[in-house]
Amino acid sequence: MTSTARLSRLSTPFRNVPGRYLARRASSTSQNPKKETSVAHHHRSPTHHHHVSYSETDDAVPWLAKQPLHRLSLADLVKHGRPPLNAEALLSSARFTLSLLPIRLAHRIQALRNLPYIVVSNPNIRKIYNNYQHSLSTLLPWQGRTISNLEDEIRFTEVLAELVNTHTDTIPILARGFLECRKYISPAEVTRFLDHHLRARIGTRLVAEQHIALHYSSSPHFDPSSSPTPCPENPGYIGVIDTALRPASTVDSCGTFVADICELNYGVRPEWTIKGSPETTFAFVPMHLEYIITELLKNAFRATVENGQSKSPVEITIAPEPPSSAVTTTPPVITLSPPSVSLGAFNKDHIQPLDDNAPGVTIRIRDRGGGISPEVLPHIWSYSFTTFSESEDDPPGAWSDDALSVISAASSGGSSIAGLGYGLPLSRAYAEYFGGGIAVQSLHGWGTDVYLRLKGVGRIE
Numbered sequence: 001m002t003s004t005a006r007l008s009r010l011s012t013p014f015r016n017v018p019g020r021y022l023a024r025r026a027s028s029t030s031q032n033p034k035k036e037t038s039v040a041h042h043h044r045s046p047t048h049h050h051h052v053s054y055s056e057t058d059d060a061v062p063w064l065a066k067q068p069l070h071r072l073s074l075a076d077l078v079k080h081g082r083p084p085l086n087a088e089a090l091l092s093s094a095r096f097t098l099s100l101l102p103i104r105l106a107h108r109i110q111a112l113r114n115l116p117y118i119v120v121s122n123p124n125i126r127k128i129y130n131n132y133q134h135s136l137s138t139l140l141p142w143q144g145r146t147i148s149n150l151e152d153e154i155r156f157t158e159v160l161a162e163l164v165n166t167h168t169d170t171i172p173i174l175a176r177g178f179l180e181c182r183k184y185i186s187p188a189e190v191t192r193f194l195d196h197h198l199r200a201r202i203g204t205r206l207v208a209e210q211h212i213a214l215h216y217s218s219s220p221h222f223d224p225s226s227s228p229t230p231c232p233e234n235p236g237y238i239g240v241i242d243t244a245l246r247p248a249s250t251v252d253s254c255g256t257f258v259a260d261i262c263e264l265n266y267g268v269r270p271e272w273t274i275k276g277s278p279e280t281t282f283a284f285v286p287m288h289l290e291y292i293i294t295e296l297l298k299n300a301f302r303a304t305v306e307n308g309q310s311k312s313p314v315e316i317t318i319a320p321e322p323p324s325s326a327v328t329t330t331p332p333v334i335t336l337s338p339p340s341v342s343l344g345a346f347n348k349d350h351i352q353p354l355d356d357n358a359p360g361v362t363i364r365i366r367d368r369g370g371g372i373s374p375e376v377l378p379h380i381w382s383y384s385f386t387t388f389s390e391s392e393d394d395p396p397g398a399w400s401d402d403a404l405s406v407i408s409a410a411s412s413g414g415s416s417i418a419g420l421g422y423g424l425p426l427s428r429a430y431a432e433y434f435g436g437g438i439a440v441q442s443l444h445g446w447g448t449d450v451y452l453r454l455k456g457v458g459r460i461e
């Protein structure tokens with residue numbers, strides 16, 4: 001594992017990157033499909049905004065970035081049917097995925113180009129920029145052709161796996177880049193950029209990972225050992241969505257992981273208890289829940305230990321919403337329609353919940369870590385704001401060099417409990433993606449309650 005990959009275990013929810021499973025195959029058959037000039041509607045512009053050596057995909061970006069983003073819905077993710085997909089449904093999923101990704105990548109490239117030149121020139125930001133350019137260049141040859149046979153579909157899935165892999169370590173690299181640029185760009189501007197960028201990234205990865213997961217659980221390519229989701233033996237999964245996800249199990253597995261980090265950092269293992277309705281299940285994306293719970297537990301455990309309360313267990317309450325809280329008495333049902341190539345209305349970048357009445361779950365994480373002081377509270381949702389300080393003498397605060405040393409420590413194999421200042425804002429981005437949210441209630445001097453509300457994706461039939 002590379003050093004950044006190690007760090008990314010803490011910073012991204014994609015610890016089980018499907019790409020890893022595909023990478024083996026990708027190396028054997030990585031030839032591109034027959035090259036075709038795809039987006040032929042435009043010409044290379046003679047002048048560039050920045051003195052950046054854009055690659056051959058250069059000319060495609062402005063045109064693609066002008067295309068509106070598809071308003072992705074959860075229904076889109078499940079509309080190709082319940083695994084195992086037959087060949088036709090799988091091809092339709094591939095075509096749908098291809099219809100979305102180049103536009104999404106181009107929008108990100110354009111946003112990176114719009115950053116101040118001195119920021120885009122930073123080697124770390126540049127690396128992310130180049131990753132996007134590269135990924136777009138691997139997709140462009142597919143545009144203007146139809147994925148109509150399984151051979152194409154396999155090659156396309158390999159491209160997706162490489163894409164997912166390429167962008168795995170984005171967060172620590174961007175974090176380092178923006179820290180190094182902190183003289184040239186304000187925290188507010190960074191937060192604005194990252195909020196948009198990282199939310200868009202959630203959707204892009206989801207679209208790619210959904211097809212990869214469907215690929216391995218389809219009848220033509222069924223390979224349980226390669227599948228990132230235990231499909232189709234476990235009928236609860238539709239691609240990366242677990243229709244019977246049990247948050248209590250996620251809390252326990254993430255709790256063990258975070259307690260390990262605490263033991264490394266502080267020499268103590270905080271404890272936790274689960275209250276409420278631990279038996280609750282709902283339909284959600286497990287990778288997203290794992291990310292959020294890990295970040296919230298890191299914060300709660302750190303505060304508990306630093307406040308000298310290691311003996312007070314962190315209390316997690318799982319509260320399912322009553323099924324008939326809405327006007328309708330029957331729970332929402334999603335009917336999986338036969339494959340359709342409709343692209344819907346193109347206008348927004350958020351995934352909509354399948355149904356506003358989909359029963360959700362609220363998870364409260366209560367710690368006795370002393371709460372959050374009034375001076376700190378206004379900053380907790382800003383990217384890069386942290387009170388974590390490695391050395392006792394440094395006054396803690398935002399934008400310190402400590403974060404750089406945390407990144408370096410993590411790169412050399414350590415695990416960090418805090419320090420990037422990305423945990424809360426990024427968790428909120430994940431929670432809001434499907435219409436949920438996070439609220440923090442601090443009792444300064446006592447502890448903190450964090451309410452994580454997640455909307456289920458509805459009942460899927």
Ligand SMILES: Nc1ncnc2c1ncn2[C@@H]1O[C@H](COP(=O)(O)OP(=O)(O)OP(=O)(O)O)[C@@H](O)[C@H]1O
Pocket residue numbers: 295298299300303367369370371372376380385386387388417418419420421422423424425447448
């Ligand atoms: N449960 C909590 N108790 C006390 N303070 C908290 C709690 N959760 C968050 N905070 C405060 O909010 C700040 C920001 O939290 P956030 O999770 O975004 O970043 P971080 O924990 O410092 O770094 P990262 O999560 O990226 O490793 C923390 O540095 C801490 O001061």
Ligand SMILES: [Mg+2]
Pocket residue numbers: 295298299417418419422423424
């Ligand atoms: Mg944190």
